[in-house]
Amino acid sequence: MSNSCFVVFEGGEGSGKSTQAKMLANRLRRLGFSIVLTHEPGGTLLGNKLRRWLKWGRGITTQSELFLFLASRSQLVSRLIRPALDRGQIVICDRFDASTFAYQGYGRGMDLPFL
Numbered sequence: 001m002s003n004s005c006f007v008v009f010e011g012g013e014g015s016g017k018s019t020q021a022k023m024l025a026n027r028l029r030r031l032g033f034s035i036v037l038t039h040e041p042g043g044t045l046l047g048n049k050l051r052r053w054l055k056w057g058r059g060i061t062t063q064s065e066l067f068l069f070l071a072s073r074s075q076l077v078s079r080l081i082r083p084a085l086d087r088g089q090i091v092i093c094d095r096f097d098a099s100t101f102a103y104q105g106y107g108r109g110m111d112l113p114f115l
Helices: 017-030 045-056 062-086 097-107
Strands: 005-009 035-039 090-094
């Protein structure tokens, strides 16, 4: 039986997502579970570069911003999340797809069905 599980913490800036994700990861490790703790955007070389650029990038269109976030997510899933789950690990992620709806959909006014 596999213990693999994908847990996501979502919420606004400063709401405690990272703190709670770290606390859960530490607790589960103490209980003997194999944990992968990651964040979005980031978690891979490409994702970390995009995270830095998106944080300070100016003049980018909403659609371009979306596609960069999706590229980062695709890399994170294929390089880190899926392999960890296949190994039976628990993956804890600070942000994931709900952030796309919150930030690009509601925050930036993109069409929700498009997302």
